[in-house]
Amino acid sequence: xxxxxxxDPIRLPPECEQLRKEVRAFLAEEIxxxxxxxxxxxxxxSDNPEFSKRVGERGWLGMTWPKKYGGHERSFxxxxxxxxxxxxxxxxxRRFFVADRQSGPVLLKYAPEHIKMxxxxxxxxxxxxxxxxxxxPNSGSDLFAAKTKATKTDGGWLINGSxxxxxxxxxxxxxxxxxxxxxxxxxxRRHGLxxxxxxxxxxxxxxxxxxxxxxxxxxxxxVFTDHFVxxxxxxxxxxxxxxxxxxxxxxxxxxxxxxLETYYVLTELVRAVGPEPDxxxxxxxxxxxxxxxxxxxxxxxxxxMLQAGKEPVVEASIVKDIGTIWEQQLPHRVRELxxxxxxxxxxxxxxxxxxxxxxxxxxxxxxxxxxxxxLRGIIARGLGLR
Amino acid sequence: xxxxxxxxxETAERIFTDLADAQTINHDKEGKWKAPLWQALTDAGLPLSxxxxxxxxxxxxxxxxFSVLSVAGRAGVAxxxxxxxxxxxLLAQVQIKSPDGMMTVAPANPRDRLTLNADGxxxxxxxxxxxxxxxxxxxxxxxxxxxxxxxxxxASACRIxxxxxxxxxxxxTVHFDTVKPVTMQSAxxxxxxNALLLMGALVRSQQIAGALETMLGIGVTYSxxxxxxxxKISKFQAVQHNLARLAxxxxxxxxxxxxxxxxxxxGAPLDDALFLxxxxxxxxxxxxxxxxxxxAHQVLGAIGFTQEHILHRYTLRALAWRDDFGSESYWAVELxxxxxxxxxxxxxxxxxxx
Numbered sequence: 001x002x003x004x005x006x007x008d009p010i011r012l013p014p015e016c017e018q019l020r021k022e023v024r025a026f027l028a029e030e031i032x033x034x035x036x037x038x039x040x041x042x043x044x045x046s047d048n049p050e051f052s053k054r055v056g057e058r059g060w061l062g063m064t065w066p067k068k069y070g071g072h073e074r075s076f077x078x079x080x081x082x083x084x085x086x087x088x089x090x091x092x093x094r095r096f097f098v099a100d101r102q103s104g105p106v107l108l109k110y111a112p113e114h115i116k117m118x119x120x121x122x123x124x125x126x127x128x129x130x131x132x133x134x135x136x137p138n139s140g141s142d143l144f145a146a147k148t149k150a151t152k153t154d155g156g157w158l159i160n161g162s163x164x165x166x167x168x169x170x171x172x173x174x175x176x177x178x179x180x181x182x183x184x185x186x187x188x189r190r191h192g193l194x195x196x197x198x199x200x201x202x203x204x205x206x207x208x209x210x211x212x213x214x215x216x217x218x219x220x221x222x223v224f225t226d227h228f229v230x231x232x233x234x235x236x237x238x239x240x241x242x243x244x245x246x247x248x249x250x251x252x253x254x255x256x257x258x259x260l261e262t263y264y265v266l267t268e269l270v271r272a273v274g275p276e277p278d279x280x281x282x283x284x285x286x287x288x289x290x291x292x293x294x295x296x297x298x299x300x301x302x303x304x305m306l307q308a309g310k311e312p313v314v315e316a317s318i319v320k321d322i323g324t325i326w327e328q329q330l331p332h333r334v335r336e337l338x339x340x341x342x343x344x345x346x347x348x349x350x351x352x353x354x355x356x357x358x359x360x361x362x363x364x365x366x367x368x369x370x371x372x373x374x375l376r377g378i379i380a381r382g383l384g385l386r
Numbered sequence: 387x388x389x390x391x392x393x394x395x396e397t398a399e400r401i402f403t404d405l406a407d408a409q410t411i412n413h414d415k416e417g418k419w420k421a422p423l424w425q426a427l428t429d430a431g432l433p434l435s436x437x438x439x440x441x442x443x444x445x446x447x448x449x450x451x452f453s454v455l456s457v458a459g460r461a462g463v464a465x466x467x468x469x470x471x472x473x474x475x476l477l478a479q480v481q482i483k484s485p486d487g488m489m490t491v492a493p494a495n496p497r498d499r500l501t502l503n504a505d506g507x508x509x510x511x512x513x514x515x516x517x518x519x520x521x522x523x524x525x526x527x528x529x530x531x532x533x534x535x536x537x538x539x540x541a542s543a544c545r546i547x548x549x550x551x552x553x554x555x556x557x558x559t560v561h562f563d564t565v566k567p568v569t570m571q572s573a574x575x576x577x578x579x580n581a582l583l584l585m586g587a588l589v590r591s592q593q594i595a596g597a598l599e600t601m602l603g604i605g606v607t608y609s610x611x612x613x614x615x616x617x618k619i620s621k622f623q624a625v626q627h628n629l630a631r632l633a634x635x636x637x638x639x640x641x642x643x644x645x646x647x648x649x650x651x652x653g654a655p656l657d658d659a660l661f662l663x664x665x666x667x668x669x670x671x672x673x674x675x676x677x678x679x680x681x682a683h684q685v686l687g688a689i690g691f692t693q694e695h696i697l698h699r700y701t702l703r704a705l706a707w708r709d710d711f712g713s714e715s716y717w718a719v720e721l722x723x724x725x726x727x728x729x730x731x732x733x734x735x736x737x738x739x740x
Contacts, residue, residue, distance in 0.1 A: 004599075005633060007641035009648035011740055020738070088734050263734075271730035279719055282726065286718030289725050290669035293662055293737055294642040301641055318637045321630070379633050380626035383606050 005315060007297070010304030016081045023085040026058060030091070039350055041090045041264050042214065042357045047129075047171050048092040055086075055093075056126030061100050065108060070121030076307040080300065084256035088263055094168060099123045102252055103130035103176050110235035110244065111197065119174070133163040133177025133198065133222065134245075140165070141374050143178070144190040144242060148224060150179035156231050157181075157196070159204070159224040167368075169207050169220040172200050178241045190242035195235040204228065214360045252369060254302035254316035259295045259323030261365055262358040265334040266292070268351040272341045284337040288330065295323050314382030321375040324365045331358035394435065394446055395453040401426045402461035408696040411463065424465050424488070433470035437484045443474055451475075452592055452647035459596020462700045464555045466490055466517035468589050473525035476582060480536045480571035487522035490515055490541075492560055496583055496712045500562055502530030507564040508537060516710060518558035519548050526567070527579045534578040537567035552706035553699070581656065586711030587668035588646050594671040595639040597704040601682040602636045604697055605629055608686055625685060632681040639674040642667040649740070658724060659739040665717040672714035675704035 031038060035051050055061060063079040065071025083101075086093050104123050107116055122128045139145040148161025159179055169175065175198040182192040198205075204227030209217040236244045266288055273281045298319050305312045335355055341348070366372045380386050405423040427433055435451040437443020446454075451471060458467050466488045473489035492512035493500055500510035508528045518524065524539045543565045551557035606629060609620035619625045646667035654660050679701035683690050690697040708714060725733055 005602075005637050005640060007637055007644060009641075009645045011648075084738065088738075267730045267733055270725060270733055273726055275727050275729065277722060277726045282720075282722030283715055283718040284722065285725055286665070286720065286722030287669060287673075287714070289662070289721055289733070289737070290642075290666035290718065291673075293666040294638050294670040296737060297645040298637060298641040301645075314633075315637065318634045322634045322638060373627070376627040376630035377623075379630035383602075383629055383633055385606065385609065385620040385626050385629060 005318070006305070006312065007301040007315065008305060009297070010077075010301045012077050012081065012300065013075070016078055019078055020081050020085060022058070023060070023082055026054075027085065027089045027091060030054075031089070036090065036092050038090045039264075039268075039354070041262075041354065041361075042216070044090050044092060044094065046092055047095055049095060049126075051092055052095040052126035054126070055096065056124055061096055061126055062104055062120065062124035063100075065104060065120060065124070069108070069116055070124035072124075076303050077300070080256065080303045084260065084296075087257050087260045090264060095129045095171070096123070096126050097257075098132060098168065099128060099130035099174075101255065102132065103174070105251065106176055106195070106235060106244070107197070110195065112232050115197065115232065128173040129168055129171050131166050131169040131172035131175045131200075131222075133166055133169075133175045135165045136162060137164050141371050143245070144184065144193065146178055146180055146193055148177075148179050150181050150194060150196065150229065153228070156233070157229045159196075159198070159227040159229060161224055163222045163224075165210075165219045166222050167219050169200070169222045170209050170217065174198060175200055175222070176235065178245065182239055192239050193241040194238050195241040195244055196229050197233040197235055198227070198229060199233075202227065212364070214357065251306065251316075253320040253375075254299055254306075254312075256296065256299055258320045259292070259299065259327050262327045262330045262361060263292075265331050265351070265354050265358045268347060268354055269334045269338055269341075271347045272338060272345050272351050274345065278340075281337055281341065284333065288333060291326055295319070295326060299323065314379055317370075317375045317378045317382070320370065321372060321379065325372065328362045328365045331355055331362055335359070392450050392453060394432070394450040395457050397430050398427075398432055398454045398457040401430060401432075402457065402463065406461055406463045408462070408699055412694070412696050412699065420465055423463070427465070427467055428486075433467055433488075434474045434484050436471050436475035437478050441474075441478050441481060441483045443478065443484055448651035448653075449647065452588075452644075452651065455589055455592040456596040456599075456643070459593030460600045462597050462600060462703050464553070464703075466520055468593060469517050469521070472582075472586060472589055473521075473523070475585065476525040476527070476536055477538055479574060479577060482536065482538050482569050482571060485523050485538070485568075488517065488520050489523045489525060490517045490521040491525045491527075491582060491586065492518070492562075493527070493579060493583075494586060494711055496579075496716055499579070500526055500528040502528040502535050502537075502570075503564065504531070505564075506570065507566050508539065508562045509564055510562050512560045512562070514549075514551075514557050514710060515560045516551070516558075517556045518544075518546050518560045519556045523568070524560065526562075527573065527582045529579065532572065534573040535570050536573050536577075537570035539565055539567045551709070553702035555703070555706065557706075557710075576656065583711045584656075584661070584664045585650070587717060588643075588650060588664050590707040590710050591639070591643040591664075591667035591671040592647060594675050594704045594707050595636070595643040597700040597707075598632075598636040598639050598674055598678045600700045601678055601697070601704070602629070602632050604700070605632055605682045605685040608690075612687075619685075628681050628685060632678050632685075635674040635678040635681070639671040639678070642670040645740075658728070658736055661724065662721065662736060663740075665721040668712065668717050669714040669721070672708035675708055679705055 060082045062071040063074045150157040178193045181194040185191045206223040208221040431444035434443035435446040439445040469490040474484040498512045521541045526537045545561040547559040646663040649663040
């Protein structure tokens, strides 16, 4: 028989409820002040440095990190509450989201002390934006086929090649990227890649925005031409990025952003059907809410297990697999359910506009941050099939 | 297969392993295994897990009782353990002592109503009552002018029309023709038929999640044994991805069922958030049963479609359990109405309430 899958019934601790109130009040103030419009998810990609700083001032960035680096030594479950409230409100988190979720923890683990002291407090203040340099023109899901080269030079490395589909590179201050430092070996094709911290403001980097089918410009091509990276910007062991890149995935893959990206269409559908829905609408909404509730329970469970020091890698991949497929299908299900709703209701124009955007967004959800196919491969490995 | 959380669940696991081996049961057409299994479960006090000691039960915690149900679901056996537990739980709401022997509950279908007459007798029809034919007693929720009452009824006082569910387990129609109960008490305030159905839905959710765990285990094991095109079929990406999806459905069912069980075990009041937990568990577990059973059968191929193989013991039961105590469609409509009545702005606060 297989190893057991675990989804402990984790509850958010009481301190989370006070925090949730604070976050909601803060977001309500920001909406009232016109910082962002929760009914315009298409603007979520816009850069908002001032909002970012105010989130930092509240102590909601680097929440789980040590205080000496500007962090707040709070729990993953508290961070979870902030993340989900921001996501549901369609708040402009673009500037700080990647740094807070992913890049900061990588620096905490692998960067030398002086770099940690320099950069982490700035992430906590909401001042810096990070991007992640993984995919290349001929290396996407097959991460270890990356060719962009780091060549040893005096006091550092020279980078040549290009990264692609790099989200936020156009506004990023830094990138954490993997570059080839030696050839793969016969025994291990994953060998030879090293993780580096790249200062995007230094010379030798060209960022070319790429238009997406939504009309947004989130991702980019990033070309490196003799870009110099100092020795102390190497993160972790040389040639061993593959070990590092896989260990952080449970954090990246199981968060509320993995099923809430198109959530706004469900709220708007409930508004459109009104307080007395017909049987068809009621059943459709009931099923969607049951599925949403279940995914959130799965996701909170993984967050709780991470907090307890466990490594639920397979469970995290399952959350992302099921969650992203759900958020991808959600606008289509909402569209079906809205088909017979009286279109003179006051919010129908909003619902239609949101649906248009969500349906265009949907295809990317099962691609970004690990495709469905890659995730199922990881789950299959966890089941002992490969 | 799964590490058990407590001694009660371990006991249940051991009894099922010793006395309800799936292969043995599958080949025993006369059901000779049932009596010794029921005796062992009774000796261990499991059927009355949710009955406090002062009502002649085992006084096990709600949480431990739920874990017994997930073990029972994994074993996929056809004895009324879940039904007797549910009946004992129902009677304990009004301190009615549980009698010995197998029990079940009525109504089990949200469309049925049992009426409490002025003379204290009960009238009505309850369809799809699991194991009514095998039960000595039926625990009942009946409604009269003064509200809901909980009653213990002698099964022999009812007319029982035998029926079979998808997995050939008894699913009977029970006719109450002015039946005089053995004992009866007014239900606590706020407790009605709906509360029984919700608890029943939760019980079935645990069992479905358990059955899915076994389906996943059978699928994974088989894929590592069966060779086709000169490879184990577990090496084919298409098969791997199917099993990964089965693991996903199993996970969703486990998470929904264990979260709802935990919420009910905490003794929280039956508010909207608790309703969401129970309804969502039944909806999502039933959906997982449909998808999961289909994948398990696909992986096993023709052999899994035979009476001879044990797979159907879990797939058909999980599919059958969807129908008891309100189907996923029924609960989805109820949940959808609740969400709509609360309004759009109150949806997220409901989802994020725990």
